[in-house]
Structures are given as C-alpha cells and as structure tokens.
Amino acid sequence: SQTxxxxxxxxxxxxxxxxxxxxxxEGTSNPNLYWYRQAAGRGLQxxxxxxxxxxxxxxxxxxxxxxxxxxxxxxxxSKKLLLSDSGFYLCAWSVGxxxxxxxxxxxxxxxxx
Amino acid sequence: xxxxxxxxxxxxxxxxxxxxxxxxxxxxxxxxxFWYRQDCRKEPKLLMSVYSSGNEDGRxxxxxxxxxxxxxxxxxxxKLSDSATYLCVVKMGGxxxxxxxxxxxxxxxxxxx
Numbered sequence: 001s002q003t004x005x006x007x008x009x010x011x012x013x014x015x016x017x018x019x020x021x022x023x024x025x026e027g028t029s030n031p032n033l034y035w036y037r038q039a040a041g042r043g044l045q046x047x048x049x050x051x052x053x054x055x056x057x058x059x060x061x062x063x064x065x066x067x068x069x070x071x072x073x074x075x076x077x078s079k080k081l082l083l084s085d086s087g088f089y090l091c092a093w094s095v096g097x098x099x100x101x102x103x104x105x106x107x108x109x110x111x112x113x
Numbered sequence: 114x115x116x117x118x119x120x121x122x123x124x125x126x127x128x129x130x131x132x133x134x135x136x137x138x139x140x141x142x143x144x145x146x147f148w149y150r151q152d153c154r155k156e157p158k159l160l161m162s163v164y165s166s167g168n169e170d171g172r173x174x175x176x177x178x179x180x181x182x183x184x185x186x187x188x189x190x191x192k193l194s195d196s197a198t199y200l201c202v203v204k205m206g207g208x209x210x211x212x213x214x215x216x217x218x219x220x221x222x223x224x225x226x
Binding site: 049 | 145147154155156157158159162200204213214216217218219
C-alpha cells in the first residue's frame with residue numbers, strides 16, 4: 001500500500017532563516033506531487049505541483065520554492081522565511097494522468113517568529 | 114465570488130441526528146467533486162467522491178446538482194466520531210490534463226452526547 005511521509009512534524013524558525021521541508025512517497029511510481037499551505041482559519045492553498053522529476057509548476061508567487069530531485073521525493077524550501085510563511089504545510093500525491101483523488105501526508109506545522 | 118463556498122458552521126448536533134452540508138462552486142467546467150474530512154490539527158482525508166447520480170457510503174450520502182453547481186453531504190445517525198471539519202473539493206479538467214483541486218474553507222461539525 002502507498003504511504004506518504006513528511007518531516008519534520010513541527011518547526012519553529014526565526015524570521016529570515018532558511019527552510020527545507022521534505023516529503024516522500026512509498027509504494028507507487030511516478031506520482032503527481034503537491035505542496036499545500038493551510039493558514040490558521042483558512043482553506044488549503046495549492047503552492048506547487050509536480051508531474052515528474054525536475055518538473056515543478058508554481059501556483060502563486062511567493063517566498064517559497066520546490067524541487068523534485070527523485071521520483072518520490074518533493075522538497076519545499078525558502079531562503080529567508082517571513083512571518084506570513086507560518087502555517088500548516090501539507091504534501092499530497094495522486095496517480096494517473098487525470099490526477100484524480102489526492103492523498104495527504106501528516107503535514108508540517110511551521111511557526112515563524 | 115469564491116470558487117468553492119461552504120457554510121463554515123459550526124454545526125452542533127446531538128448524537129443520532131441527521132445533518133446536511135451544502136457547497137456551491139463557481140466554475141461550470143468543474144468535473145470532479147469530493148468530500149474530505151479533516152480532524153483538528155490533522156491532514157485532510159478523503160471521505161467520498163461525489164458522482165452525478167449521487168452516491169451513498171454507509172451513513173453518508175453525497176449528491177451533485179450540475180445545473181445549480183451545488184454539492185451536498187448528508188450524515189445520518191451522527192456519531193461522536195463524526196466531529197470534524199468537512200471540506201468540499203472541486204476539480205476542473207480531466208482526461209490527460211492536470212486538474213487543480215480547489216478546496217472550500219470547510220464546515221465544522223460537532224456531535225455532542
């Protein structure tokens with residue numbers, strides 16, 4: 001069966017520090033991968049998606065970047081964190097060309113102080 | 114107008130009650146529809162897909178009205194464990210193209226003894 005991992009689970013970082021969040025998927029090949037952010041009291045916002053190694057599409061301009069160095073690995077990064085980067089970061093995967101149902105990882109809760 | 118709108122609630126119902134959630138979407142080209150459930154501080158989990166003919170899964174019934182661009186979720190015989198936030202999710206596109214998932218802000222349900 002497929003599983004998705006994210007780490008760390010919780011992170012507290014100072015403003016201006018770098019960020020690296022990792023997501024890995026097991027039990028499937030060539031998944032579509034996604035990064036979402038859920039700010040307090042708000043809905044999920046799609047940040048990036050990837051349909052293959054090295055292929056990244058950004059949904060909204062922001063202070064973040066994403067990379068996919070391996071088929072089942074998706075990384076979310078920032079060079080300098082802002083207070084507004086605080087939130088719940090969720091990685092998700094789907095399979096198939098139509099990318100139907102998406103399945104979420106446990107998430108990383110980021111607090112920027 | 115938001116792409117996906119839900120009544121945020123909260124809905125407070127006693128055990129055994131029947132409760133219904135509504136959701137409207139703005140893009141008539143939307144092709145796939147889902148209900149996700151999100152427990153407090155956890156990731157969203159797929160509850161059920163919503164099909165044009167309507168579908169049922171145990172105590173849960175989902176319906177879609179394309180003409181009115183409206184989706185509903187009915188929960189019968191509510192359990193304490195049904196307490197969660199219910200997310201209405203819409204995907205535009207299909208076939209071989211990437212389809213973006215758009216999430217509603219969620220409806221909070223609390224089932225009390």
